[in-house]
Amino acid sequence: MLRWIARGLSGGRVTTRYPRGGEPVPDGFRGRVDVLDAVGAEAELESVCPTGAISVGSSGGVSLDRGRCILCGECVRAAPGRFAFQARYETATRTRAGLIVPERDGDGDPPRRALGEAAAALRRSIHVRHIDCGSDGCEEWEIQALWNPYYDIQRLGFFLTAYPRHADVLLVTGGVTRPMRRPLERTWQVMPEPKALVAVGTDACSGGLAGESELVAGGVDRVLPVDVYVPGSPPSPIAIMHGLLLAVGLLAAGARAT
Amino acid sequence: MTGVATVARRVSEGLPEHLGAVPEPGPDPEVRLRVTTLGFERAAHVLRRAGARLITMLLAEAPEPSLMAAFALRGALVVLRAPTDGADPVTYGALSQTWPAARWAEQELVERFGVRPVGFSPGRSLTAADADLIERSVHGLDVFAIPYGPVRSGVFEAIQFQVQTGGESVLSLQTRLGFKHRGLERRFAGLPPERAVHVAERVAGIASVAYASAFSQAVERALGIEPTLDAQRWRVLYAELERMAAHLDVIAKEAETAALHVGQARFQILKERVTRLRARLTGSRFARGVIVPGGVRLQGGIGLDELLRSLDALEGDLAADRRLFVGTASMTDRLVGAGRLSRALVEEYCAVGPVARGSGVATDARHERPYGDYRRLGLQVVTERAGDAMARIEVRFGELFESLRILRQCVDHLRGHEGELATPLPRDGTGAAFGWAEAPQGELVIWVQVRDGLVDRVHVASPSLRNWALFDHAFPADVLTDFAFIEHSFGLTPSGADR
Numbered sequence: 001m002l003r004w005i006a007r008g009l010s011g012g013r014v015t016t017r018y019p020r021g022g023e024p025v026p027d028g029f030r031g032r033v034d035v036l037d038a039v040g041a042e043a044e045l046e047s048v049c050p051t052g053a054i055s056v057g058s059s060g061g062v063s064l065d066r067g068r069c070i071l072c073g074e075c076v077r078a079a080p081g082r083f084a085f086q087a088r089y090e091t092a093t094r095t096r097a098g099l100i101v102p103e104r105d106g107d108g109d110p111p112r113r114a115l116g117e118a119a120a121a122l123r124r125s126i127h128v129r130h131i132d133c134g135s136d137g138c139e140e141w142e143i144q145a146l147w148n149p150y151y152d153i154q155r156l157g158f159f160l161t162a163y164p165r166h167a168d169v170l171l172v173t174g175g176v177t178r179p180m181r182r183p184l185e186r187t188w189q190v191m192p193e194p195k196a197l198v199a200v201g202t203d204a205c206s207g208g209l210a211g212e213s214e215l216v217a218g219g220v221d222r223v224l225p226v227d228v229y230v231p232g233s234p235p236s237p238i239a240i241m242h243g244l245l246l247a248v249g250l251l252a253a254g255a256r257a258t
Numbered sequence: 259m260t261g262v263a264t265v266a267r268r269v270s271e272g273l274p275e276h277l278g279a280v281p282e283p284g285p286d287p288e289v290r291l292r293v294t295t296l297g298f299e300r301a302a303h304v305l306r307r308a309g310a311r312l313i314t315m316l317l318a319e320a321p322e323p324s325l326m327a328a329f330a331l332r333g334a335l336v337v338l339r340a341p342t343d344g345a346d347p348v349t350y351g352a353l354s355q356t357w358p359a360a361r362w363a364e365q366e367l368v369e370r371f372g373v374r375p376v377g378f379s380p381g382r383s384l385t386a387a388d389a390d391l392i393e394r395s396v397h398g399l400d401v402f403a404i405p406y407g408p409v410r411s412g413v414f415e416a417i418q419f420q421v422q423t424g425g426e427s428v429l430s431l432q433t434r435l436g437f438k439h440r441g442l443e444r445r446f447a448g449l450p451p452e453r454a455v456h457v458a459e460r461v462a463g464i465a466s467v468a469y470a471s472a473f474s475q476a477v478e479r480a481l482g483i484e485p486t487l488d489a490q491r492w493r494v495l496y497a498e499l500e501r502m503a504a505h506l507d508v509i510a511k512e513a514e515t516a517a518l519h520v521g522q523a524r525f526q527i528l529k530e531r532v533t534r535l536r537a538r539l540t541g542s543r544f545a546r547g548v549i550v551p552g553g554v555r556l557q558g559g560i561g562l563d564e565l566l567r568s569l570d571a572l573e574g575d576l577a578a579d580r581r582l583f584v585g586t587a588s589m590t591d592r593l594v595g596a597g598r599l600s601r602a603l604v605e606e607y608c609a610v611g612p613v614a615r616g617s618g619v620a621t622d623a624r625h626e627r628p629y630g631d632y633r634r635l636g637l638q639v640v641t642e643r644a645g646d647a648m649a650r651i652e653v654r655f656g657e658l659f660e661s662l663r664i665l666r667q668c669v670d671h672l673r674g675h676e677g678e679l680a681t682p683l684p685r686d687g688t689g690a691a692f693g694w695a696e697a698p699q700g701e702l703v704i705w706v707q708v709r710d711g712l713v714d715r716v717h718v719a720s721p722s723l724r725n726w727a728l729f730d731h732a733f734p735a736d737v738l739t740d741f742a743f744i745e746h747s748f749g750l751t752p753s754g755a756d757r
Contacts, residue, residue, distance in 0.1 A: 014527060050456055135438075140414060174438070209442075211445070234463065
């Protein structure tokens with residue numbers, strides 16, 4: 001056992017300083033897609049996207065729904081002047097409409113539940129529960145990574161719990177398959193107030209490529225109210241951490257996606 | 259390939275004449291045989307006696323509606339095809355009457371396509387799971403059933419295990435799949451192959467590279483094109499990094515289950531380092547969006563010298579952490595002897611991947627039917643004999659070092675590369691073929707049918723589905739507290755099995 005301890009000390013500190021400090025993003029990282037030029041597009045541009053995330057208005061205005069975007073890059077290749085990948089981690093928003101870029105007026109944050117104040121009273125001890133409702137398995141890896149030495153979200157007061165009755169935050173992955181609908185509803189129901197629900201990944205935000213069918217509901221908000229959306233296919237651990245901090249009010253409302 | 263030609267001849271000669279098996283052309287090393295639905299079961303059993311391993315069964319539409327089964331036999335992929343001649347429902351003699359490996363393949367044929375195998379007794383659903391349905395197979399005083407899942411106690415994918423126990427020992431176990439059935443195979447239809455590959459990557463995300471490679475290879479074989487050498491090397495490079503991440507994940511989870519906290523942290527650190535290397539090479543932590551039918555798309559990337567330095571550092575740390583892991587009795591005591599699978603059972607169920615290799619079955623798609631650059635790389639297949647959880651972990655340790663060796667070879671070969679990385683696909687190509695890859699979980703096989711340049715139909719034979727059939731039998735002398743160790747030692751993913 002002593003040898004393990006010596007081994008553990010040998011590597012030095014690897015933990016990120018996020019959110020107090022920044023976390024460097026590798027060049028070329030496909031964190032999210034930005035719209036560079038939102039005017040004068042043809043309607044055919046919509047068909048470039050396999051998940052229907054791009055809409056073109058009657059006057060040629062382009063908008064991109066990051067809640068549907070799977071970061072495949074089809075639009076960036078088809079129209080490099082209009083769309084570009086951004087090497088950014090943070091993607092979370094508090095509203096579904098907030099995921100649509102360029103932002104429109106009046107999409108401000110909704111009134112918050114009381115979890116933020118409660119979190120302060122709890123001295124920032126937040127218990128997190130996860131439920132998979134039809135993910136592709138990536139999101140689980142990225143959520144698990146939050147508790148590895150690189151991200152160590154426990155230093156911010158987040159603990160993983162197996163019991164929904166102990167949980168303050170529910171992380172949901174997947175677009176909600178038919179057999180998972182009831183287990184999801186029951187898990188949420190037994191969680192005590194105040195509580196928050198975070199949809200993790202594009203599948204949880206909109207159904208992603210699995211879409212909406214008789215097999216998949218097409219997003220968690222079709223079943224339960226969502227407090228924070230973290231799009232990405234999958235979102236990186238920092239993106240999920242950002243979403244969790246938003247959910248418990250530990251980040252100012254304006255701090256989204258900086 | 260003379261080996262494949264020999265298999266083709268022997269199979270045709272070995273089949274009784276009255277079955278009327280007719281050889282059909284197919285891309286090497288596929289050996290395609292047309293039989294009748296009446297002779298289908300007999301033909302499959304002739305193949306079984308010859309040592310064939312059942313891979314999957316499906317219903318295809320081209321060149322005509324047909325029942326199909328694929329087998330691995332000595333370097334060949336033997337495909338039996340029986341035209342259904344408009345029969346509704348399609349009937350044939352069920353293979354699973356005597357061959358347990360066909361059990362879930364036939365369950366899928368029944369559930370998804372309404373096929374009626376004669377003599378098949380329907381089992382639990384693979385597409386419509388019910389979390390509240392408890393089924394008992396053992397009855398007696400003080401025997402109770404515990405449903406584990408589909409909401410798991412940790413961050414895991416949705417699956418349910420129904421365990422019946424008298425208190426400590428596992429009397430019976432039922433694996434329940436289908437909680438994550440998303441109908442993804444239908445999602446491929448109508449898409450051009452370059453776009454359909456995004457769906458392939460999302461069948462089982464932790465094996466995105468394997469799925470994208472197997473799908474792309476199937477398209478390439480169906481349309482008769484060959485990616486450039488450099489493209490094949492990049493695919494190998496991405497695939498081996500993916501294998502490393504998955505194997506390190508399994509080992510970290512075993513350490514976590516044994517409450518070996520420093521060990522857990524060490525292997526999580528190694529996994530994160532591999533993941534970050536993948537992100538720097540491809541712009542995606544799961545190497546998504548880089549493999550396309552025809553070749554690879556390079557995005558981002560780092561210098562080969564830097565990559566080599568990272569691999570050297572990984573190898574040194576991995577060797578030190580492995581020594582500590584196998585030298586910690588509180589860790590290995592939980593794995594040695596747990597979840598023992600006999601070689602005979604593994605062969606009967608046609609299991610694949612580290613599960614099979616841990617029981618002494620040297621099956622590995624990279625070696626059996628070498629694809630891409632694996633044809634030029636000398637691969638050492640790692641096997642263990644004990645068949646327990648420790649053996650499956652030892653196989654993964656061995657494969658981690660083997661991956662590092664292959665990665666170095668790839669880097670050497672890639673020096674001074676230039677030229678096209680993706681070969682364009684013919685615009686209105688038509689064809690059908692199997693493609694495969696050795697995913698970290700085992701052999702993955704994908705059937706793709708392309709018509710007029712668009713994907714028409716896809717069938718996925720995931721390693722997870724085939725190995726989970728065996729999981730029910732992995733508790734011959736084990737107790738409840740062994741459960742998590744044995745589950746992690748299988749290292750499977752429900753998303754791949756459920757699709």
